[in-house]
Amino acid sequence: MDAQVIVVGAGPAGMMLAGELRLAGVDVIVLERLAKRTGESRGLGFTARTMEVFDQRGLLPRFGEIAISNHGHFGGLPVDFGLLDGAHQAAKSVPQSQTETVLEEWVLGMGCDIRRGHEVLAVKDNGNEVEVEVRGPEGILRLTSGYLVGCDGGRSLVRKALEFDFPGTPATLEMFLADVKGLDLAPRMIGQTLPGGMVMVGPLPDGVTRLIVCERGTPPQRRETPPAYEEVSAAWKRLTGDDISHGEPVWVSSFGDATRQVTEYRRNRVFLAGDAAHIHLPAGGQGMNTSIQDAVNLGWKLAAVVQGRSREALLDSYHTERHPVGERLLMNTRAQGLLFLSGPEMQPLRDVMSELIAYEDVGRHLAAMVSGLEIRYPVDGGRHPLLGRRMPGLKLSGPTRFADSTEVLHSGRGVLLDLGDNPELRRRAAGWESQVDIVTAELGPLPKDSPLNATTAVLVRPDGYVAWAAPGSHGDLPMALERWFGPRR
Known part of the structure; x- marks a missing residue:
């Protein structure tokens, strides 16, 4: 291949x-x-x-x-x-x-x-x-x-x-998106509707202004090339009464509301x-x-x-x-x-x-x-509040060389955080070292309502989501390791 x-x-x-x-x-x-x-x-x-x-x-x-x-x-x-x-x-x-x-x-x-x-x-x-x-x-x-x-x-x-x-559902309207130089327009938040539609103004670096323009009742077009800036400025004038035709377009695009x-x-x-x-x-x-x-x-x-x-x-x-x-x-x-x-x-x-x-x-x-912070992936059984959620970024101390729980993921591997310096835990994880880094560490002071209070171990997938935690997971650690990282080697 x-x-x-x-x-x-x-x-x-x-x-x-x-x-x-x-x-x-x-x-x-x-x-x-x-x-x-x-x-x-x-x-x-x-x-x-x-x-x-x-x-x-x-x-x-x-x-x-x-x-x-x-x-x-x-x-x-x-x-x-x-x-x-x-x-x-x-x-x-x-x-x-x-x-x-x-x-x-x-x-x-x-x-x-x-x-x-x-x-x-x-x-x-x-x-x-x-x-x-x-x-x-x-x-x-x-x-x-x-x-x-x-x-x-x-x-x-x-x-x-x-x-x-x-x-x-197909698109029902067409909107213009343009980055333009040479305009002096006051910022306008999205959502400030006008009688005929909606416009947005946002300042960008280097004297560029981002414009979004939508006229209600404008049918969508299937374009093979980007719209001309003249279409954008004409729609802007119909909606606001202002002339922006003197602007210098950096690029212009269009999109719809197809879902x-x-x-x-x-x-x-x-x-x-x-x-x-x-x-x-x-x-x-x-x-x-x-x-x-x-x-x-x-x-x-x-x-x-x-x-x-x-x-x-x-x-x-x-x-x-x-x-x-x-x-x-x-x-x-x-x-x-x-x-x-x-x-x-x-x-x-x-x-x-x-x-x-x-x-x-x-x-x-x-x-x-x-x-996207509401995401919780389904995990088989368990009552730990972090199961299926992202591991929060927390400072690490103790024997580890990592500064925090985010740094341990830099290599793109799975991580087993041993928070209780537990030799038995590490023994049960033996055989998965080719895919999972075992990190013995301590967490800094936690708020009283932290989901990690009393937690002794956390298995974190390479994408940062918690696959197993102790106490609070149904099933033994080797079961979780095999589920997400394959058979023991």
Whole structure:
């Protein structure tokens, strides 16, 4: 075979997946239709959960100084994200182009084979391998791999070629997104509706202004090329009365409110991740962030199976865990779209929602939903409150060389935190050292309500989620280790 895994698409999801696979030593080829990065930045910033993901791989310093904020919204209604517990706040104004640059440099540094200017024409799952027909600079070629992952966006050729079911609702409107220089406009939050639609203004670095424009009643168009800036400025003038035609567009794009999700994230040897698996109205910057988290969930599992360390049944948990996350994503983005894109008839609901958000529990619930902090994967049995949730970032002391519970995940391996210096625990974990690092440590002072009080051991998956904890898990440690990391060696 040409590679153990082929990844189609070099966007944030594809690059993150390639990085996770290379961390585990998997041979990866990334195929990208475009000859170079576009420089466009549809995604802007990271949710708190994505900040955690980058931190657990030691990637945050590569982004330089990151502006963070507790200010967010749900459907244009202000939400205080400071209500959330966690080591990180959301990052603002990190352009997607920078995210793609950082991730590409990371995976290239690990020897990943990225082939730009290679357009996938056809995909065939032969049962024991996947065959890809590709048009590259040197003509048509065929590549084979053990597995293939489509990270090739909302119009995914991989999804279409293998006829994945993609139910949902079509677009009902068209919105313009433009980054423009030479404009002097006051910031305007999303959700400040106008009689004919909605506009948003957000300042970006280097004198660039981000505009979003939506005219109600404008039918969606299936475009093969980006809209002209003249369309954006004309719509802006109809809605606001202001002339912005003198602006200098950096780039212009359009999108709609189509909402769809594949019924299966895995079919035999082919997987879908990111926008290839789910499309929705951009609301709260969740699309890119969810896509990156799809990749992190899949990457370590696929690596373990490819290398023969875990049984293939482990791959089924990718759909089991991430499909419900996608469903929640589609639900909340549709709800947000109703709030900030509808006309005056929706104002009573906006007023009621504003009253509800003022209650701390409601605000925390909505903030966690948009941030991805509400995610809890199903775990077989057990009463420990952290089972299925992310391991919180906590300082470590004692005999360990690691500063905190995030640093122990930098290598992309599983971690067994022995918090009681228990030789018997370490003896029972013997045989899994090739996949799991056993770290004996102590936690610093914990609040009285911390879920880790009285906890003596925690098994953390490579993606940062807790698979077993003591006391509080049904089943012995070796059972959990075998479930997630394969048979004892």
